[in-house]
Every structure is written in structure tokens, then in C-alpha cells.
Amino acid sequence: MKRKTWPGASRVRRSFITLLAANALSVTGTMLSLLAVPWFVLESTGSAALTGVAAFSTTFPIVVSAAFGGTLVDRLGFRGASVLSDLAGGLVVLAMPVLTWTDGLSYPALLGLLFVRWLLATPGETARKAMVPELAALGDVRLERAVAAYDGVYRGAAMVGAPLAGVLIAWLGAGALLVVDGVTFLLSAVLIGGIPRLEGGVSERGGYLRDLRDGLxxxxxxxxxLSGTTMLVVVNMLDTGVTQVLLALYARDVAHDPRAFGLLAGAVGAGALAGTVGYGAVGERLPRRLTYGLCFLLAGVPRVLVLALGAPFPVALGVTVLSGFAAGAINPILGMLQYDRIPAPLRARVIGTMTAAAYAGMPAGGLLAGTLTELTGLTATLYAFAAVYLLASLPPFACRAWRELDRDDPAGVTRRRPGSAGETR
Structure with a gap:
């Protein structure tokens, strides 16, 4: 039977595609910035510890902004919050290279600008993610496909952005990458501004603290x-340390080539993009809990262990791609659960709370990686990170709450209209 198309579906389907394009721009620019900043610090200071401090200034404001900004997104509306966030964030990013090329950008000033940049940018990311169910339903796109498409675009942009950053660092320097990052923010704001306002994107006005408490x-x-978020607290901390410190050190001290930094970071995105497409094709036929648990395990341990073992770079690159492939199923599964369980008026603040909790360990990741490397060396640090990745992957196999993952009905989820997602199974 042919599915019923809502009035104006074609127009809103174009809006959903616009959302994907805006997010692709933002993610590409962010990947350029994430690689440009640690390389800039390493070149200017030569210190792994100071690189870790810069990573802290990148990740700590994400926790603060996600925790308190989600409620503001619900109150302002998804579209307006995204546009304001992108405009402000883009201007701050452009200030970094301008100051570097004029009066000079000191290390403390760089830390301050990084803090403000991520403080402003995170609500925009939350707002764009919160738009997905409404735009998918109004455009007659099945939610399962919409979630996979949104995550696939994110993965694809990360895949392109990371190796591109490695090449551009070698050719143009870190400052040019920051200019591109700022421009992508501004373009994203323009695109999101053309999306029609969604009624489900504005919550009822109440006290800010009460709204924040409702999300918690x-x-x-x-x-x-809650269990899944706890796992992400640990793994995001490790990922931050690996991506922003350990991979940069590996590229400098082992591979002796900044392109290795970009290629390893991009390999995760390439594998994850393929994994997202693969899960979208066969995911409904797979047991969710076992799939999630195995993919979570394989996404972290092998790619770090292969670096610790000193495998040749082509082998490390191949294992990293396979780990990325396993990671491709993780976000679609979690995304479906979020959109199914969280009511539209609470969506941004709950997603923001989950993001803040999941990112809570990220500020420590860069500091831990940098400090531990200076104390014990790169190889020992990689082994330690692999061991913690393994421990963090155990809950889907050992915790009773994860049995609910197998009881969810994917077909029932994807048929829901926006605003009906408040039922908890």
C-alpha cells in the first residue's frame, strides 16, 4: 500500500535535505578546526601537556553548553537557536586567524576563544538534531532512514574533513583551516534560516530551572x-584523548607525517559511513542488544591496540577503518531510541542533558592523554586506553536494563508522528 503523503511534503523534504547540507558544512568545518588546533599548539609549543590543555578548552564548554543550552533551544525554537548559534560561533572562529595574522594570538587568548567557540556552537548542533523527526515526518521520510541519513552525512563530512585537514595543514597551515571553519558556520546559518518554522520546536514557557529539571x-x-549515556561518558573521554592528542603524537613521533594524523582520523569516519549504510540496509534483521554491544566493543579496542602494538601504518589504517565500520551502527540505534522515547517539547533539553553527560569526561580525555604520555610514554598510554575501552563495552552484555533494547519494535517506532514520542517502554 502506498504511504500517505502529507500536504507540502515535497517542500519539507527539501527542507530535510537542507538540514543535512547545513549539518555537513558545520561538521566539515569542525573537523578542520579539531585537527588544526592541536597541530598549531604542537608546532608552537612542542608540548603534549599544553596540547592536552587546549583539548580541555575545546571539550569542557561542550559539557556546560549542552547541559544548560538545551532548555534555551526548546524555548527559542529549533530553527532560531540553530541560526543564532552558527552566526555567533562563526564570528568567534574567524577571530582566531585574524588575530594570529595581525597582532599575534597568545596561547591564553587561544584557550579563551576556543572556550567561547564551543560554548556558542553546541546549542546549534543540538537544535539541528532535534529537527530531524518533524522534518522527516512532514517530508514523508521514514524516521529510521532519516536517522541513518543524518548520521551518515555526519560520518561522511567527518571522513572528508579529517584527511582534508591533514593535507591543508601541510600545504597552508592551521590558520587557513580556521578560516574555512568560520565560513562553514555562516553558510550553515543561511541554510537553516531558509527552513520553515516547526510548531513542535518551541516548548511551553515556564521557569528555566523547572524546565532544566524536567529534562534531568x-x-x-x-x-x-542512562546506562548508555554512562558508557559514552567513558568512551568520549578516551576518544578525545586519542583524536586530539595521541593520534597527533603518533603522526609526529612514529609516522613523521601530519597526513597520517588526518588519514587515521578520517579512516574512522570512512568506516563509520559504510557501517551506517550497512546497518540501514540490514539493521532491522539484527538483534539490537548484541549488535550494539559488539559494535561498541569493536569500535574502540582494535584501533588503539594496533597502534600500541606498533603495526605498520597501512595495517593500522585498515584496522581503523574496520573499527569505524563497527561504530556506524551505534548512533542510529541510539538515535531511534531518543526520538521514540523523548516528547518533542522536551527533546532539545533531554538530548542536551544526554550530550552534556556523555561529554562530561571529554575535558579530562585530552589532559589524561597528554599527562600520561609524558609520564609513561606513548605506547604505554595506548595500552592503558585500550584496556579502558574494553571495560566500558561490557554493560550491554552484563546489565539487565539493556534487555529493553531487544524488546523495542523498530517498525512501530518509524511509524510514529512527531510529538507522540513520549511513551517509555
């Missing part, structure tokens, strides 16, 4: 998502 209470009652 909702997450606390959902044991499955």
Missing part, C-alpha cells in the same frame, strides 16, 4: 538511556 528527571527515569 526524564533521563534519570529511563534506565536504558
Amino acid at each position: 528527571a526524564f533521563l534519570w527515569r529511563d534506565r536504558l538511556q
